[in-house]
Amino acid sequence: MNVWVIATNTFREAVRNKVFYTLLFFATLFSGFSIILSTMVLGDPAHVLIDLGLANIEIFGTLIAIFVGITLVYKELQQRTIYTIITRPIRRHQFILGKTLGLTLTLVTEVAAMSLVFFLVLALWGGADRIADTLPAIWLAFMKLALITSVATFFSSFSTPILSGMFTLGFYLIGAGSGYLPDLVDPEKSPVLAAAIRLLNFVLPDFRLLDVKGRVVYGDPVPAGDVFTATVYALFYIALILVLAILIFDRKDIK
Amino acid sequence: MKAEAAIELTGIGKTFPSDFRVRTIRSLDQVDLEVRRGEVFGFIGHNGAGKTTLIKILTGLIQPTTGDGRILGRPLGDVSVRKDIGFLPERPYFYDYLSGEEALRFYGRLSGMSPDAIRKRSAELLEMLDLREAAKRRMRTFSKGMLQRVGMAQAILHDPHLVILDEPMSGLDPSGRGRIKDIIRMLKEQGKTVFFSTHILSDVEQLCDRMATIAQGRIWYTGTVEDLLNRYERGTRFILTDVTDEKRAVLENLPGSLSEKGRDLELSLPMETDPNVVLKRLVAEGVRVERMIPERPGLEEIFLAEGIGRKGDAA
Numbered sequence: 001m002n003v004w005v006i007a008t009n010t011f012r013e014a015v016r017n018k019v020f021y022t023l024l025f026f027a028t029l030f031s032g033f034s035i036i037l038s039t040m041v042l043g044d045p046a047h048v049l050i051d052l053g054l055a056n057i058e059i060f061g062t063l064i065a066i067f068v069g070i071t072l073v074y075k076e077l078q079q080r081t082i083y084t085i086i087t088r089p090i091r092r093h094q095f096i097l098g099k100t101l102g103l104t105l106t107l108v109t110e111v112a113a114m115s116l117v118f119f120l121v122l123a124l125w126g127g128a129d130r131i132a133d134t135l136p137a138i139w140l141a142f143m144k145l146a147l148i149t150s151v152a153t154f155f156s157s158f159s160t161p162i163l164s165g166m167f168t169l170g171f172y173l174i175g176a177g178s179g180y181l182p183d184l185v186d187p188e189k190s191p192v193l194a195a196a197i198r199l200l201n202f203v204l205p206d207f208r209l210l211d212v213k214g215r216v217v218y219g220d221p222v223p224a225g226d227v228f229t230a231t232v233y234a235l236f237y238i239a240l241i242l243v244l245a246i247l248i249f250d251r252k253d254i255k
Numbered sequence: 256m257k258a259e260a261a262i263e264l265t266g267i268g269k270t271f272p273s274d275f276r277v278r279t280i281r282s283l284d285q286v287d288l289e290v291r292r293g294e295v296f297g298f299i300g301h302n303g304a305g306k307t308t309l310i311k312i313l314t315g316l317i318q319p320t321t322g323d324g325r326i327l328g329r330p331l332g333d334v335s336v337r338k339d340i341g342f343l344p345e346r347p348y349f350y351d352y353l354s355g356e357e358a359l360r361f362y363g364r365l366s367g368m369s370p371d372a373i374r375k376r377s378a379e380l381l382e383m384l385d386l387r388e389a390a391k392r393r394m395r396t397f398s399k400g401m402l403q404r405v406g407m408a409q410a411i412l413h414d415p416h417l418v419i420l421d422e423p424m425s426g427l428d429p430s431g432r433g434r435i436k437d438i439i440r441m442l443k444e445q446g447k448t449v450f451f452s453t454h455i456l457s458d459v460e461q462l463c464d465r466m467a468t469i470a471q472g473r474i475w476y477t478g479t480v481e482d483l484l485n486r487y488e489r490g491t492r493f494i495l496t497d498v499t500d501e502k503r504a505v506l507e508n509l510p511g512s513l514s515e516k517g518r519d520l521e522l523s524l525p526m527e528t529d530p531n532v533v534l535k536r537l538v539a540e541g542v543r544v545e546r547m548i549p550e551r552p553g554l555e556e557i558f559l560a561e562g563i564g565r566k567g568d569a570a
Contacts, residue, residue: 005364009350016352083344084409087314088365089337253271253317 002090003098010102014068015109024113027060031117035125046127051217053118054137057111058213061145062172064110065103069152070164072099073249082254093246100153100242107145111138136222140210143234147205148172150238154245158252171205179208209233260325261417261448262290262313267322269308269472282308284472286322290450290465292416295443297459297480298452300469301558306452307345309469310421313450314342327417338367341415345422345452347406351395355386355405358394359412366413373412380408384434400431407438418442420451424458436462456555468558484551487560491530493522493537494546505540509533519545 014020034052038045073096076082086095115138119131151171155164181201187194209230212222267286270279283305290296300306311317312324315332329336349358356377363373381387384404389397394405403423410418423439424432439462442449453459459466460480467477476483490511498506498520506513510533511524524530530547537544552560 001367002365005361009353009361013350013352080344080346080348081350083314083316084342084347084349084362084406085365086316087337087340087342088362089334089367090365091334251318254311255271255317 002094003101006085006090006095006098007101007105010072010099011105011109014064014103014106019067020064020106020110023060023064024110027056027110027114028117030056030060031114031121035121038125045125046122046130047217049122049125049127050130050134051213053121054134054141054213054216057114057118057138058141058144060114061107061110061141062148065107065145065148066152066165066168066172068103068106069149070156070161070168072103072153073156074159074161074164077254086254092250092252096153096157096242096246096249100150103149103153104146107142107149111142111145130219133219133221134216136227137212137216139227140212140230140234143231144175144207144210147175147210147234147238147241150241150245154241154248157245157249172207175205175207178204179206205237260289260328261292261294262288262324262326262450264288264309264324264331265322267309267312267319267324269305269312269317270320282472283312283319286469286472286474288467288474288477290448292448293443293446294464295439295449295462296451297463297466298450298469299454299456299459299466300452301454304469305472306454306469307421308472310342310419310452313419314340338413339416341410341413341418343403343406343410343418343420343423345425347402347409349394349402349405349409352393354391354393355381355397355401355408356390358405359408362409363412368413376412376414377408380412383438384408400427403427403431404434407435411438411442415447417448417450420449422453423451424453424455432458456558483557487552487557488526489550489552490526490528491524491533492546492548492550493524493530493533493544494548495520495522495537496543496545498542502540502542506542509536523550 031053034049034056037052038048041048076085076099082095086092118134122128122131122134148168148171152164152168155167159167178201181197181204182194185194185197210233212226212230215222265287267283267288268281269283270281272278273280286305286309288309298306298309308317312319312331313326315334315337318332324331326333326336327339350361353361359377359380360373363377368376381390384407386401386404386408389401394402397405403426407420407423410420420439423435427435436458439449439451451462463480465477465479466483467474468483469475494516495506496519503513503520506520506522509522510528511522514521514523522533524533530549534544534547
């Protein structure tokens with residue numbers, strides 16, 4: 001119950017914030033840009049529309065996740081709004097979970113609104129039959145955003161927004177590139193280094209699992225099993241990061 | 256542990272690491288404190304004396320480094336007890352995108368109140384605190400006094416047994432201060448325990464059953480305001496009227512000093528003279544005693560005399 005109360009209030013804060021609408025406005029503008037671009041390329045314009053539409057959802061979602069996420073807990077501490085919350089019969093983990101869930105609800109709204117615009121554009125420019133194909137990519141993009149949200153919340157619980165922003169961006173970049181790490185080392189020439197990189201690759205996030213955009217653009221099917229595995233992977237990572245955030249926040253003196 | 260204690264603390268200490276953690280800063284040192292149920296308890300100290308640190312320990316915002324305690328019979332840090340505690344932080348901050356009414360709904364839900372109870376109680380408090388007109392306005396447009404009143408409303412919304420107020424009258428105008436004092440008196444009448452910190456000593460004199468003073472992180476007095484003031488009593492003054500020359504000659508033979516105050520005379524007795532004996536003598540001599548005033552310093556003077564709150568106090 002407490003988690004939900006904090007989550008709905010966090011959601012309300014986001015949707016009453018002008019930045020949220022500004023980002024949505026630019027996201028919609030970007031959709032218009034994708035229409036113009038699709039008319040200028042050779043081949044199937046639906047490819048361009050899908051590619052840019054999905055990228056659009058992810059980029060603006062990531063911006064919201066990072067910019068709102070890095071101040072999520074920090075702002076409560078700085079502005080002391082947390083004083084009248086944490087002193088009520090709620091546990092600190094409920095606060096962290098509520099804040100994260102609230103931002104996730106905001107992202108659900110953002111992804112849903114942008115997806116609707118995307119579907120509309122696709123349907124009007126002759127790609128209505130491709131809409132269903134894009135759903136796995138949108139779902140996994142959302143899972144990636146939820147993961148970034150939890151990371152931003154984690155850093156926000158003990159660090160300043162600037163540092164949190166840098167760390168979260170670093171996490172995002174590592175997630176985007178870590179999957180290619182094993183390709184850098186020949187296991188036959190450097191078995192120890194290769195083992196170390198495999199371990200690192202196991203610990204670090206790997207967003208390749210969550211990125212099926214390329215397959216969707218070119219009409220390759222995305223099996224439900226792949227979506228399920230990637231979802232479980234993201235949820236596991238989110239849980240792990242939130243547990244760490246809670247462990248840190250639970251011991252924190254709120255000065 | 257006595258059953259009647261609302262707050263009971265033993266040996267509470269708190270140290271904070273300094274910047275870069277090169278050393279520790281002691282904010283509280285061996286604090287023992289008992290606040291009885293149903294009393295208004297004033298917690299006095301200058302800025303930086305350790306008042307807010309102790310309040311943060313009571314409300315679970317920070318953990319003590321040493322010591323232990325109980326609040327309303329439950330261990331310090333027990334989350335469940337917080338449904339019976341109301342807290343007004345110093346200079347309260349709220350989500351400014353919420354209206355006063357929305358804020359109370361939010362806090363009510365967090366305190367486990369039913370929607371009906373929240374609606375009823377919010378309406379009652381908004382009326383009582385003169386916030387009804389502003390109930391639907393976003394709090395970013397509220398004045399400091401209005402925010403303080405919202406702070407008071409959220410603190411007592413869930414009808415808590417113990418109300419902890421950190422500098423509740425700080426920065427308020429006289430009418431705002433009066434309103435907060437009225438609420439504290441009302442809470443006392445309802446049998447609630449009120450623990451409030453302040454550095455405004457007259458507030459304590461007016462409102463509190465008992466008090467504690469803190470300086471440099473240590474409690475140096477706990478007891479009634481009266482007892483503290485009595486410790487520093489400096490004698491008694493009598494204001495006498497219609498004194499004839501004949502009676503004045505009698506007065507000059509009494510201990511103490513005589514001075515003229517307009518048409519009246521003032522007789523100041525030293526501390527060692529029993530004022531009751533002198534009063535009987537005055538009555539026997541037919542002198543009209545207008546007033547008998549124990550000469551006691553205010554708390555401010557006591558603080559200054561004791562050198563409390565000077566530089567070097569704990570953060």
